[in-house]
Amino acid sequence: xxxxxxxxxxxxxxxxxxxxxxxxxxxxxxxxxxxxxxxxxxxxxxxxxxxxxxxxxxxxxxxxxxxxxxxxxxxxxxxxxxxxxxxxxxxxxxxxxxxxxxxxxxxxxxxxxxxxxxxxxxxxxxxxxxxxxxxxxxxxxxxxxxxxxxxxxxxxxxxxxxxxxxxxxxxxxxxxxxxxxxxxxxxxxxxxxxxxxxxxxxxxxxxxxxxxxxxxxxxxxxxxxxxxxxxxxxxxxxxxxxxxxxxxxxxxxxxxxxxxxxxxxxxxxxxxxxxxxxxxxxxxxxxxxxxxxxxxxxxxxxxxxxxxxxxxxxxxxxxxxxxxxxxxxxxxxxxxxxxxxxxxxxxxxxxxxxxxxxxxxxxxxxxxxxxxxxxxxxxxxxxxxxxxxxxxxxxxxxxxxxxxxxxxxxxxxxxxxxxxxxxxxxxxxxxxxxxxxxxxxxxxxxxxxxxxxxxxxxxxxxxxxxxxxxxxxxxxxxxxxxxxxxxxxxxxxxxxxxxxxxxxxx
Amino acid sequence: xxxxxxxxxxxxxxxxxxxxxxxxxxxxxxxxxxxxxxxxxxxxxxxxxxxxxxxxxxxxxxxxxxxxxxxxxxxxxxxxxxxxxxxxxxxxxxxxxxxxxxxxxxxxxxxxxxxxxxxxxxxxxxxxxxxxxxxxxxxxxxxxxxxxxxxxxxxxxxxxxxxxxxxxxxxxxxxxxxxxxxxxxxxxxxxxxxxxxxxxxxxxxxxxxxxxxxxxxxxxxxxxxxxxxxxxxxxxxxxxxxxxxxxxxxxxxxxxxxxxxxxxxxxxxxxxxxxxxxxxxxxxxxxxxxxxxxxxxxxxxxxxxxxxxxxxxxxxxxxxxxxxxxxxxxxxxxxxxxxxxxxxxxxxxxxxxxxxxxxxxxxxxxxxxxxxxxxxxxxxxxxxxxxxxxxxxxxxxxxxxxxxxxxxxxxxxxx
Numbered sequence: 001x002x003x004x005x006x007x008x009x010x011x012x013x014x015x016x017x018x019x020x021x022x023x024x025x026x027x028x029x030x031x032x033x034x035x036x037x038x039x040x041x042x043x044x045x046x047x048x049x050x051x052x053x054x055x056x057x058x059x060x061x062x063x064x065x066x067x068x069x070x071x072x073x074x075x076x077x078x079x080x081x082x083x084x085x086x087x088x089x090x091x092x093x094x095x096x097x098x099x100x101x102x103x104x105x106x107x108x109x110x111x112x113x114x115x116x117x118x119x120x121x122x123x124x125x126x127x128x129x130x131x132x133x134x135x136x137x138x139x140x141x142x143x144x145x146x147x148x149x150x151x152x153x154x155x156x157x158x159x160x161x162x163x164x165x166x167x168x169x170x171x172x173x174x175x176x177x178x179x180x181x182x183x184x185x186x187x188x189x190x191x192x193x194x195x196x197x198x199x200x201x202x203x204x205x206x207x208x209x210x211x212x213x214x215x216x217x218x219x220x221x222x223x224x225x226x227x228x229x230x231x232x233x234x235x236x237x238x239x240x241x242x243x244x245x246x247x248x249x250x251x252x253x254x255x256x257x258x259x260x261x262x263x264x265x266x267x268x269x270x271x272x273x274x275x276x277x278x279x280x281x282x283x284x285x286x287x288x289x290x291x292x293x294x295x296x297x298x299x300x301x302x303x304x305x306x307x308x309x310x311x312x313x314x315x316x317x318x319x320x321x322x323x324x325x326x327x328x329x330x331x332x333x334x335x336x337x338x339x340x341x342x343x344x345x346x347x348x349x350x351x352x353x354x355x356x357x358x359x360x361x362x363x364x365x366x367x368x369x370x371x372x373x374x375x376x377x378x379x380x381x382x383x384x385x386x387x388x389x390x391x392x393x394x395x396x397x398x399x400x401x402x403x404x405x406x407x408x409x410x411x412x413x414x415x416x417x418x419x420x421x422x423x424x425x426x427x428x429x430x431x432x433x434x435x436x437x438x439x440x441x442x443x444x445x446x447x448x449x450x451x452x453x454x455x456x457x458x459x460x461x462x463x464x465x466x467x468x469x470x471x472x473x474x475x476x477x478x479x480x481x482x483x484x485x486x487x488x489x490x491x492x493x494x495x496x497x498x499x500x501x502x503x504x505x506x
Numbered sequence: 507x508x509x510x511x512x513x514x515x516x517x518x519x520x521x522x523x524x525x526x527x528x529x530x531x532x533x534x535x536x537x538x539x540x541x542x543x544x545x546x547x548x549x550x551x552x553x554x555x556x557x558x559x560x561x562x563x564x565x566x567x568x569x570x571x572x573x574x575x576x577x578x579x580x581x582x583x584x585x586x587x588x589x590x591x592x593x594x595x596x597x598x599x600x601x602x603x604x605x606x607x608x609x610x611x612x613x614x615x616x617x618x619x620x621x622x623x624x625x626x627x628x629x630x631x632x633x634x635x636x637x638x639x640x641x642x643x644x645x646x647x648x649x650x651x652x653x654x655x656x657x658x659x660x661x662x663x664x665x666x667x668x669x670x671x672x673x674x675x676x677x678x679x680x681x682x683x684x685x686x687x688x689x690x691x692x693x694x695x696x697x698x699x700x701x702x703x704x705x706x707x708x709x710x711x712x713x714x715x716x717x718x719x720x721x722x723x724x725x726x727x728x729x730x731x732x733x734x735x736x737x738x739x740x741x742x743x744x745x746x747x748x749x750x751x752x753x754x755x756x757x758x759x760x761x762x763x764x765x766x767x768x769x770x771x772x773x774x775x776x777x778x779x780x781x782x783x784x785x786x787x788x789x790x791x792x793x794x795x796x797x798x799x800x801x802x803x804x805x806x807x808x809x810x811x812x813x814x815x816x817x818x819x820x821x822x823x824x825x826x827x828x829x830x831x832x833x834x835x836x837x838x839x840x841x842x843x844x845x846x847x848x849x850x851x852x853x854x855x856x857x858x859x860x861x862x863x864x865x866x867x868x869x870x871x872x873x874x875x876x877x878x879x880x881x882x883x884x885x886x887x888x889x890x891x892x893x894x895x896x897x898x899x900x901x902x903x904x905x906x907x908x909x910x911x912x913x914x915x916x917x918x919x920x921x
Contacts, residue, residue, distance in 0.1 A: 313738055335740035346738050353738075357731035357799035358724075366728055366739050369721040377719040420739070 007069065008033040008166055008197040009054065009085075014063035016049055023049040025221045026063070031166075033068075036188060036198045038212035042241050042439035046221040047201045048090070051168045054199070055087035056080030067166070086159035087168040092151050094143045101126035101139035104158045129157040132194075133187050148299070149180030156187060167191065168199045173207060177298050178500065185211060203241070203440075205234035217241055242440050257475070258289025260326075261459040262310070262342070262428045267320040269309055269483075280305055280318070280483045287428065287459040292450065294474030295463040296499050302483040303463040304347055307430045311344040312337045324428065338367065343421040344430040347463075349410065349437070353417045359402045361387045363416050368423040390419035394449060411442025418449065429453065431462045435469060447473060467496045481505045526793045526847060530808040534815050541819035549822050561811075561818050563699045566706035567764050568781070569810040572788035573713045574757030576806040579789050580717070581750035582730035582798030583644070583651040588758035588785055590662035591636055592778030595629040595762025597666040600685040600772035601673045602628045608677050614688035622691045626763060633759030636662065637752030644751070645744045659782065666774035685772045695767040702764050709757070714803040726750060730798030758782075780833070787836050788813050791843040813839060824883055834879075858911060860904045869904060873897035 009031040016024040024046045031037045041047045052058045054065065056074030065072055067083045074080045077087075094103045101122040102109075110121040126139035135153045143151060152172055159167050173181045188198060188211060202208050208215060209229060217224040217240040224240045269280040280302050287293045295303045308314040310322055312331025321328055324340055331337040334344070346352035355363055364387045365372060372383040384401050391398075396415045398408055405413060414434055421429065431450070435443045450473055454460055464470050470477055477494045479487040479502035487502035542550035550557050571588045578585040600611075602625040607617040636658065643654035667683065675681040695701045717723035725746045728736045737743050758778075766772045792809025794801030817835050821828030860868060877893020 311738075333740070333742065334738055335742060338740040344738065346735075351732075352734050355728050355731040355735060355799070357727060362724065362727075366724065366741075369724055373721070377715070378721060378724065 006033050010066040012064050014060045016060050022221050027223045035213040036211050038208040038215045039201045041218035045218040055085050081162050084165040086162050086164035088155045090170040096144035100141050100154050103143050104161050129160050149176045166197045170201045257291050260286050260288050262287045263323045265321045269316050269318045283485055285478050289457050289459050291475045292460045292473050294470040294477040296470050296477055297480035297503050301480040304432055307432050338424050341427040343426040345417050345434055347432040354405050354413055360398050361401045363405050364419045367420050390422050411438045428459045433463055479503050527805050530812055534812050537815050537819050541822050545822040559699045561814055562703050565811045565814040566702040569706045571758040571761040572785040572806050572810045574754035575785040576789040576794050576801050578750050578754040579794045580730050580801040581726045585754040586655040586782050587658040589778040589782040590659050591755050591758035592762040593774040594662045594666040595759035596766040596772040597670050597774045598632045599625045599629040600687050604677050617689050629759045633756035634752050637755035640751040641748040670774050683775055687766050687770055692767040710803055710807050727799050787840045858907045869900040
């Protein structure tokens with residue numbers, strides 16, 4: 001009996017299939033009461049699916065679930081909440097138009113005797129919970145006005161208000177600054193002291209090793225192993241995640257740099273609506289043929305805004321000069337930039353890149369359809385001929401040319417979008433966080449691709465939220481903070497510490 | 507080439523749309539056969555050509571502007587104004603004829619082909635203007651398409667009525683809400699059904715060609731699938747939208763010409779009233795997704811045909827006053843068709859039809875609906891019987907569903 005009580009969560013033989021894929025295959029896992037248990041794995045390894053089963057979002061096809069020794073079956077998240085399991089999703093699920101207190105008690109609003117909402121109690125209780133978390137957020141604030149890190153604390157307060165004893169956090173730090181990450185780590189320590197069990201999904205090894213007691217590794221929907229933190233190393237865990245050892249080598253040995261292809265001088269963007277868009281102040285840089293320029297910076301530093309302004313995709317007016325191959329340009333629409341040989345792979349592939357209703361071929365050919373016209377009409381054959389070449393070169397893995405784009409892995413989808421632009425024969429390639437949400441193996445392939453493109457004389461501007469990636473790929477790195485360029489490093493000068501210092505300059 | 511195929515899902519997916527169209531075809535045949543059998547006059551047996559002509563004319567008229575609705579929906583928008591556009595188009599056409607040849611029009615005499623030509627052109631141009639207005643409201647003023655075309659749905663009909671009244675006040679002795687159209691060109695169109703059918707089929711062919719074999723068509727689908735990605739891929743999304751809304755309004759304008767030909771009168775008060783929803787229904791039944799990016803011309807053609815066949819079937823079976831039930835039929839067909847199309851996914855999740863307290867409340871609603879329908883069409887006694895039977899059946903279904911659901915839960919618990 002006592003032994004059973006020590007196990008907070010037991011999952012046995014969990015199997016879950018989605019159309020065409022086995023997301024989880026016979027996964028067995030035990031989580032002890034009061035521990036921080038990290039779940040590691042590449043994208044698509046099944047981490048999120050497993051956690052969604054634990055929190056009642058999905059129902060398993062087979063296998064059983066025990067919470068505190070009791071066999072349970074969750075048909076909805078409500079069932080899971082009643083059993084004391086709360087999940088904090090990667091994409092936060094707050095209602096932005098409501099106050100903090102209203103969000104904390106959403107669906108379980110305190111009521112007066114007459115059945116009306118009792119805001120006073122909600123506020124007081126929310127204040128208590130936020131106090132526990134050491135958060136300086138007013139319960140009356142609108143959620144939309146909060147920073148991402150604070151919104152996350154609201155989610156945690158919500159979990160606490162459910163009296164959840166098991167809290168699942170799905171990659172909570174992906175959008176946080178260093179200070180916010182530190183605060184979250186303190187919060188986790190507090191929660192643990194109060195007896196909460198925490199399941200922590202992450203693929204950032206440093207975090208995992210700072211926080212977790214034990215680590216479970218999933219790969220391709222299977223349980224690889226569960227180890228004590230003290231008995232393993234980061235590279236061993238990464239190896240288990242990928243199924244092979246990843247050698248971190250630096251790409252792009254020194255090479256001669258060509259002529260300057262893109263020069264940006266004193267780029268300024270006035271913020272359109274005061275809250276959302278970032279202002280840019282006098283951003284200047286140049287990129288040469290055969291060179292990768294990295295742009296480092298925290299979220300909201302203005303990296304994306306710079307690329308959008310150059311590409312003609314920005315909604316706000318900009319000042320300054322942008323010259324492409326020595327000629328001053330000002331693109332009003334992405335199509336103008338594309339014609340001039342400058343293209344951009346946008347951040348957030350799903351929202352801004354792919355067309356889910358079009359197949360693989362159609363997704364790649366969308367920018368070069370005029371080359372596929374035969375006798376005045378679009379020829380499917382010509383289209384597939386055009387697409388086949390970059391698909392071969394880049395090595396896109398797809399069931400067929402006419403497969404739905406949604407069947408491809410994130411890495412292959414990203415390759416499709418890069419191929420789309422390569423077909424327009426660009427000189428300058430802007431890559432906005434191209435490896436976000438892509439698994440480790442596919443990342444390595446993308447790095448090689450970027451390297452090859454560079455050697456063929458393309459100028460590449462790359463932004464990334466992961467510093468090791470920038471350090472691996474870039475010849476030079478500029479660092480941005482709050483819309484300004486705060487530092488520039490050559491490949492040899494750059495290291496993570498210097499970049500972080502420059503990125504947090506206010 | 508590296509081809510990797512764990513599961514031939516793509517083959518299945520490519521087959522899907524045609525499967526939807528196959529099931530529509532089967533449903534059409536079923537509806538026709540059933541009507542032929544159930545109809546006590548057996549009209550389909552004794553006067554097949556007459557029946558075919560009616561259905562063909564009605565399907566063609568609905569089909570013409572359903573194609574427009576489908577293109578707008580595929581482009582990720584919605585056009586609620588096509589019914590009012592039909593009224594406006596007819597009014598513009600007859601007002602133009604009245605203005606150019608007032609004496610002939612008032613005497614119900616031929617106005618001459620040149621005048622007819624100019625009038626038709628004026629109608630189509632009006633369609634272009636309305637489409638342009640829609641695009642401006644949506645892309646520049648940034649109204650949601652639903653709001654922009656809701657405004658014109660209300661506004662254009664009123665505009666058409668005002669145009670009709672004020673121009674008749676000036677051009678004829680008395681102000682009128684109708685303009686009679688007696689030119690032989692329109693009579694020919696009315697008396698020869700193939701005119702509208704051929705127009706419809708030719709339009710359908712070119713729409714199909716445009717959607718599947720041109721860059722514009724691909725851009726329409728891309729726009730409907732993901733507008734932001736389309737812009738970032740260098741597509742001038744405003745221009746593509748402009749085309750879509752003009753196509754929607756101009757097909758409605760074209761349909762408006764057939765309406766006045768058929769009825770020999772331009773009547774802006776009620777011509778085409780509510781028909782925009784039939785067009786949207788035809789597109790949706792034909793497989794267009796209201797979230798955009800998905801849909802075919804073949805499906806839309808079949809969808810329009812199916813709607814008209816079912817409406818005709820009911821009018822054959824109940825004989826008189828069937829037009830009262832038209833909206834009801836369209837509503838039921840849309841619900842059933844879309845449910846059927848989603849069915850494969852719906853059944854997979856062990857979904858109950860009457861779950862919880864919502865299901866409990868739905869039982870009397872559905873029983874009342876069945877009972878009142880039956881009593882209105884066949885008499886009070888059978889109506890009560892039908893309602894009662896439906897009620898018993900639904901209660902039984904509810905009990906059965908609850909039982910099997912509990913059993914499943916038990917089985918998976920004990921595993």
